[in-house]
Structures are given as C-alpha cells and as structure tokens.
Amino acid sequence: MTVIREEDVIESVADALQYISYYHPIDYITALGRAYALEESPAARDAIAQILTNSRMSAEGHRPICQDTGIVVAFVKVGMNVRWQATRTLAEMINEGVRRAYLHPDNKLRASIVADPAFTRVNTRDNTPAVVHVEMVPGDAVDITVAAKGGGSENKARFAMLNPSDSIRDWVVNTLPGMGAGWCPPGMLGIGIGGSAEKAMILAKEALMEPIDMAELKARGARTPIEELRIELHDAVNDLGIGAQGLGGLSTVLDVKILDTPTHAASKPIAMIPNCAATRHAHFTLTGAGPAYLPPPDLDAWPKVNWTPDKAAKPVNLDRLTPAEVASWQPGDRLLLSGCMLTGRDAAHKRMVDMLARGETLPVDFTNRVIYYVGPVDPVGDEVVGPAGPTTATRMDKFTETMLARTGLIAMIGKAERGPTGIEAIKRHKAAYLMAVGGAAYLVAKAIKKSRVVAFEDLGMEAIYEFEVKDMPVTVAVDSNGTSVHQTGPADWKARIAAAREKQQG
Known part of the structure; x- marks a missing residue:
C-alpha cells in the first residue's frame, strides 16, 4: 500500500x-x-509576436508570464489504496503548497485572492485558499493537476440550461462575441455538457487541462461525434474574425475541448470557460517515492519570434501630453509611450469616485495624465517592478465618466475592448483609450524604468503607482471620436473570412 507524505x-x-x-x-x-x-492581420500578428516574445523572456528569466498569477485550481485523483502520513487535510496541504509558491523569494507571485467577497474583499496576501476538486479512483497513486486561472478569462465563463433540442453550435457562436476580448485570445475553450449545473461548469474547467491537439485531430479526422463537434466549433469560432486580443484576425481559438456526462432527460446544461494567453496548468503523480518535480522544457521548442516595435509607431512624451495631441490619434495607431503615468484599477477607482462624491480632494493630480489599469507583481532582485500587464478595461467603464469629467484625465490604458458606457464617456470628453497586449506582462515591465506607490498603499497590488516608462507599446483602441478598433477590426475580418470561404466553395 502506497504511503503519501504530507510534505511531498x-x-x-x-x-x-x-x-x-x-x-x-x-x-x-x-x-x-x-x-x-x-x-x-497585421494587428493580430503583432499581438501574437508580443505574447510569444514575452513567453520566451519569462521562461528564460523565471518570472511570471502574466501579472495576474491566478486563482489556483487543483484536480486531485486519489487512489483507493493510498494511505496518508499527514496531519493536515488534503485541502490544507494544497493550500500550504500555494502559500509557499506565491511567497517564494526568488519569484514572488501576485496575491489576488480576497476573503469576504461580498463585502470587505480583504486580500489574503498569500493567494490562498485554492479551489480543490477531489475524486476517489482505483489504484495506489495520487494524480494532481494544478492550474492558475486568471481573472480576466475566468470572468468570461458562461453557462446555460439549453432545451434538449437546442443547438450547441448556435449557443457557442452566439455567446462568444458577447464575451469580448478580456479573456486574451487566442486561447482555448473548455466546454462541459450534461450532468447538473455545477457539474457542467466543473467539466468545462477540467477540459482546459487537456493538451492542445486540434491540428493533429484535423489531420487524422474525427472518430467520434464529440471530436466532430470540436472541429465544427473551432472553425465556427475562428470564422467570427475576433482574432488575437480582439483586434480582428484569423485565430481566435487554438482548440476547443469538450467533456460530457449523462444528464436529466429534460435538461441540456452547457458551460463554456476560456483559457487565456497565459494558459497555465501542469500534472504530476505521487507514488510514495517523494516529491514530484517537473523537468524544465527545451527552450528550442519556442518559435524564433522576437518582437520589436513597429517602425511606424509614434513616440509620445507623456510629460508633455495635451488634449490636442490625444485628439490627433487615429484608431489603430501604434504608440510608444515615454514619461510618467499613473496606475489604478477596480479598488482604486471605486475609492476615488467615492471621495469625489463626498467632495474630497484626490491624493494625486490627474490633469493631462494617463492612467494604466494594472496590478503589478512585486519586484525581485534589481527589478523596478515585476510583470505588469494590463487588466480588463471594461471593469472601469462605470467609473470613466466621473474620472474624465472631474479629474483632468485625458487617456487610459488597459486590456481588450471598452463597453458602450466607457466609449460614450471617451467620446464626450474627447479622451482616448489605449490597449496594451494581455499576455505580455514581462515584456511590458521591461519598459518601466521607475516605480513608486503614490496613494492607497493599503490596497496592495491595487494601489496607485506612478510609473516612469520608456517606449511602452500600445495601440489606439478608442479614439476621441469614439471609434473602437475592437468593433471595426473583427467586423472587417469576419467579412474577409466569409468571402474567402465563399470563394473556396464557389
């Protein structure tokens, strides 16, 4: 009988x-x-180049791929013949592993988990607790799959109780555009079908742990109805033209994974959860022989892609930025930002808006300034700041009118699209929204030369920082007239893809 030690x-x-x-x-x-x-698509190709370059830099530097180092999810399969040498419960063992990993002094990871989610939302400071799913299985080993799921992609999870006769394809194709690009495509979709409501969601999450093999599947051909559905959904989603980072292009998903289980005759539960450009999961097995350590991958497996700024990119001096210059930017313009910017995301925005409502003075002056929606990783060694990629911009939409109307702010930087409320405020105040690539956090951090907390230090990673940057790459995603490249880009590429399909078939 296998004995599994707590420490292992x-x-x-x-x-x-x-x-x-x-x-x-x-x-x-x-x-x-x-x-x-x-x-x-040039815009999508540039975004993918940044993601690939960032990935190699992270692998070489042993620093996070994304500043959002995720909520930990563990799928644990415990053999029925296993005995434990432990004083902690299985969940407590997992959480202690999380604690050690996220507080590791050589590669400290961002703590993003908050307790009391409905009210005070206080950060637990060590990223615990994890979400743990346990299944008893035959055998004498313990199989563990761990994942670190970013909030941007997790927030785009969708669920429906379809009628038994409803089309799965139609639901996926009609649902996906409404998810926006905050999940950082291109990634993969996990789909769970059947069981009960909660079972479908768990199946969708577990499906994301499977390896990407769509190219191999297409090469050999589908052997089951589920495999046929995977191919159909993969092609139908890519035909939407959403593209990398939602800028329009050929690749929105790299794979679609489906797990199903029997369900009630009156039901067809379906869940869809995307994985982002920071796809993070690993599997290991404990056999009683000690800890399991994962071997480092061969870096020669990485594509030879080294992103450099577009030669047509416009330099922007943030320290001299004026509303007139902001108004001159066109949708899709590539910019290289240098100078000082402020940061702030959900908690900081709420606190500032509440202060303004009470007639209080903000602790920082936003006049003619740019704000970056980011919650960076803590620095290690001689770093100025840890990986510092953008967070999903739509979460700040409800604060945008107040910030633009009452603070002197003239531009914002974030990830993915803006919603109607945000775009209307941008248009009304002749401001602009700039998009940084989600999934390129370590690359972006290299452009940050100085960093200091200037307000709300108690908010941890959600405090307001001032960054001094040099040639930070961004794209004009919403101009001062309210034109959004996240609307025009996918529409253009959807039409192009449809025309190409029609030409092939005709």
Missing part, C-alpha cells in the same frame, strides 16, 4: 505552481507559433 504533496504543488508561472505548456506554444505563421 506540499513541495510538489509549490514546485508545479512556480513552474507554470513562467513556463507555458509546449502544446500551447507550438499551436500559437502555428497561428502566428498563418496570421494575415
């Missing part, structure tokens, strides 16, 4: 979480490299 579980979980913070799965890198080679 803890050490293995901690090692795996550190590993996935800076190593993409090879299947994802291979698939993304293939998408890069085939991409025809």
Whole structure:
C-alpha cells in the first residue's frame, strides 16, 4: 500500500505552481507559433509576436508570464489504496503548497485572492485558499493537476440550461462575441455538457487541462461525434474574425475541448470557460517515492519570434501630453509611450469616485495624465517592478465618466475592448483609450524604468503607482471620436473570412 507524505504533496504543488508561472505548456506554444505563421492581420500578428516574445523572456528569466498569477485550481485523483502520513487535510496541504509558491523569494507571485467577497474583499496576501476538486479512483497513486486561472478569462465563463433540442453550435457562436476580448485570445475553450449545473461548469474547467491537439485531430479526422463537434466549433469560432486580443484576425481559438456526462432527460446544461494567453496548468503523480518535480522544457521548442516595435509607431512624451495631441490619434495607431503615468484599477477607482462624491480632494493630480489599469507583481532582485500587464478595461467603464469629467484625465490604458458606457464617456470628453497586449506582462515591465506607490498603499497590488516608462507599446483602441478598433477590426475580418470561404466553395 502506497504511503503519501504530507510534505511531498506540499513541495510538489509549490514546485508545479512556480513552474507554470513562467513556463507555458509546449502544446500551447507550438499551436500559437502555428497561428502566428498563418496570421494575415497585421494587428493580430503583432499581438501574437508580443505574447510569444514575452513567453520566451519569462521562461528564460523565471518570472511570471502574466501579472495576474491566478486563482489556483487543483484536480486531485486519489487512489483507493493510498494511505496518508499527514496531519493536515488534503485541502490544507494544497493550500500550504500555494502559500509557499506565491511567497517564494526568488519569484514572488501576485496575491489576488480576497476573503469576504461580498463585502470587505480583504486580500489574503498569500493567494490562498485554492479551489480543490477531489475524486476517489482505483489504484495506489495520487494524480494532481494544478492550474492558475486568471481573472480576466475566468470572468468570461458562461453557462446555460439549453432545451434538449437546442443547438450547441448556435449557443457557442452566439455567446462568444458577447464575451469580448478580456479573456486574451487566442486561447482555448473548455466546454462541459450534461450532468447538473455545477457539474457542467466543473467539466468545462477540467477540459482546459487537456493538451492542445486540434491540428493533429484535423489531420487524422474525427472518430467520434464529440471530436466532430470540436472541429465544427473551432472553425465556427475562428470564422467570427475576433482574432488575437480582439483586434480582428484569423485565430481566435487554438482548440476547443469538450467533456460530457449523462444528464436529466429534460435538461441540456452547457458551460463554456476560456483559457487565456497565459494558459497555465501542469500534472504530476505521487507514488510514495517523494516529491514530484517537473523537468524544465527545451527552450528550442519556442518559435524564433522576437518582437520589436513597429517602425511606424509614434513616440509620445507623456510629460508633455495635451488634449490636442490625444485628439490627433487615429484608431489603430501604434504608440510608444515615454514619461510618467499613473496606475489604478477596480479598488482604486471605486475609492476615488467615492471621495469625489463626498467632495474630497484626490491624493494625486490627474490633469493631462494617463492612467494604466494594472496590478503589478512585486519586484525581485534589481527589478523596478515585476510583470505588469494590463487588466480588463471594461471593469472601469462605470467609473470613466466621473474620472474624465472631474479629474483632468485625458487617456487610459488597459486590456481588450471598452463597453458602450466607457466609449460614450471617451467620446464626450474627447479622451482616448489605449490597449496594451494581455499576455505580455514581462515584456511590458521591461519598459518601466521607475516605480513608486503614490496613494492607497493599503490596497496592495491595487494601489496607485506612478510609473516612469520608456517606449511602452500600445495601440489606439478608442479614439476621441469614439471609434473602437475592437468593433471595426473583427467586423472587417469576419467579412474577409466569409468571402474567402465563399470563394473556396464557389
């Protein structure tokens, strides 16, 4: 009978979480490299190049791929013949592994978990607790799959109780555009079908742990109805033209994974959860022989892609920025930002808006300034700041009118699209929204030369920082007239893809 030691579980979980913070799965890198080679949209190709370059930098530097180092999810399969040498419960062992990984002094990861979610939302400071799913299975080993799921992609999860006769394809194709690009495509979709409501969601999440093999599946052909559905959904989603970062292009998803289970005759539960450009998961097995350590991947497997700024990119001096210059920017313009910017995201925005409502003076002056929606990783060694990629901009939409009307702010930087409320405020105040690439956090951090907290230090990673940057790459996503490239780009590429399909068939 196998004896599994408490310390072996803890050490293995901690090692795996550190590993996935800076190593993409090879299947994802291979698939993304293939998408890069085939991409025809210049904007999407540039975004994929940044993601691939960032991935290699993270692998070499052992620093997080994304500033959002995720909520930890563990799928644990415990053999029925296993005995435990432990004083902690299994969940407590997993959580201790999380704690060690996220507080590792050489690669400290961002703590994003908040307790009391309905009210005070206080950060637990060590990213615990994890979400743990346990299944008893035959055998004498313990199989553990750990994932670090970013909030941007997790927030785009969708669920429906379809009628038994409803089309799965139609639901997916009609639902996906409404998810926006905050999940950082190109990634993969996990779909769970059947069971009960909660079972479908768990199946969708578990499906994301499977390797990407769509190219191989298409090459050999589908052997089951589920495989046929995977191919159908993969092609139908890519035909939407959403593209990398929602800018329009050929690759929106790299794979679609489906798990199903029996369900009630009156029901067809379906869940869809996307994985983002920071796809992070790993599997290991404990057999009683000690901790499991994952071998480092061969960096030669990474595509030879080294992103450099577009030669047509316009330099912008943030310290001299004026509303007139902001108004001159056109949708899709590539900019290289230098100078000082402020940061702030959900908690900071809410606090500022509440202060303004009470007639209080803000602790920082936003006049003619740019704000970056970011919650960076803490620095290590001689770093100025840790990985510092953008967070989803739509969450700040409800604060945008107040910020633009009452603070002197003239531009914002974030990830993915803006919603109608945000765009209307941008248009009304002749401001602009700039998009940085989600999934390129370490690359972006290299442009940050100085960093200091200037307000709300108690908010941790959500405090207001001042960054001094040099040639930080962004794209004008919403101009001062309210034109959004996240609307025009996908519409253009959807039409192009449809025309190409029609030509092939005709």
